[in-house]
Amino acid sequence: MSILNGRILAKIIQKEIKQEIQRLKQKPGLAIILVGDDPASHLYVSLKEKACKQTGIHFEKIIYEEKTPEEILINKIAKLNNRSDIHGILVQLPLPGQNPDNVITAIDPKKDVDGFHPKNLTLLEEGKPCLVPAVVLGIIKLIDETKHDLSGKKAVIISSDIFAKPLLKTLRNRSLNTEVIRWDNVNLAEKTKTADVLICAIGKPNFIKGEIIKKGAIVIDVGTTRVGNKVVGDIEQESAKQIARFLTPVPGGVGPMTVAMLLKNVLEAHRIQTGVGNNQKIY
Structure with a gap:
């Protein structure tokens, strides 16, 4: 019996991502929206932040209180969609009460590095290139x-x-x-x-x-x-x-593999938006 050690494999992938980023003139950027005080969600976001810093991805964390109206989240996403230095947007799930479908659909599909935007899921179903979860x-x-x-x-x-x-x-x-x-x-x-x-x-x-x-x-x-x-x-x-x-x-x-592949998606989103870098498609 062999253990499939995700930590070891993730480190190898993150090293490759770091080397690829070092060849880029513009760093890929990831913004994560975190709503509420759920300890698990805060832990997961901190792990993603740490991985971004280790690989050279620009990272921004936007924290909102639990009862923040989803319109405010959607408006923030619209601003992030328009920023050329942010190539990936992620809403940490679960949300404490806001409708996740409405919030995720507000993300530009080209920046949907979690891969759950309906357009990306449809492209995947059709066998076309997209950002995969x-x-x-x-x-x-x-x-x-x-x-x-x-x-x-x-x-x-x-x-x-x-x-x-x-x-x-x-x-x-x-x-x-x-x-x-x-x-x-x-x-x-x-x-x-x-x-x-x-x-x-x-x-x-x-x-x-x-x-x-x-x-x-x-x-x-x-x-x-x-x-x-x-x-x-x-x-x-x-x-x-x-x-x-x-x-x-x-x-x-x-x-650990999910975090590593998130970074891979950020790099792929950067390539899609800038036309610079290697195609990161692995599925």
Whole structure:
């Protein structure tokens, strides 16, 4: 059994990004809008800020109080859309009460480095070039690290339809027979036992046990839940290690890779807007 170490891989990717940025005359710029006092959201933004500083990406953090009207957020996004020094805009989710669809749709699709703007999701569905959600890119990169030919193999995603949709398309583009199921599917175990690639993103700690994982599977754990002083994934790690061929840890798996791929998207957004740099498409 091999651990797919997202921290190590993310460091390699960030080093490549840093080298690419050093060749640019203008630094790529990322602005993150953070609303409210949620500790997890503040932690995630601080990790993104740290990664930006390490790679040479200009970073701006705009913080708003919890009950800020969404019109104010949308007006701020409009100003960021018009700034030539800001190439990526991200609204940290979840929002404490504002409508996330309205806020995200206000972002210029060319600056939507989180990849959740409806236009980018439509382009992805149509198989056209676009900014792909960073978490999807991170998952794909981790799967690629296994060096396994997965053409014609079975993938099962346990998650909401909203999370799964861009991942589903990307996996099918790679000739994986992919199915999405909910955590409460009555045939859950039957389906997970057939999965050569099992991806779980439900936020239920230790929900998937080794006994319902296919022998030799690639298991990607996207879930993160704080239990006491620990962060725990959706996969029960100890039992999964006895069955899986490859497994992502929590923490240290998908999380660091999502941040690294966000930076990759910022660099790609910079290229799209300026016409300078190398195409960062990796999916």
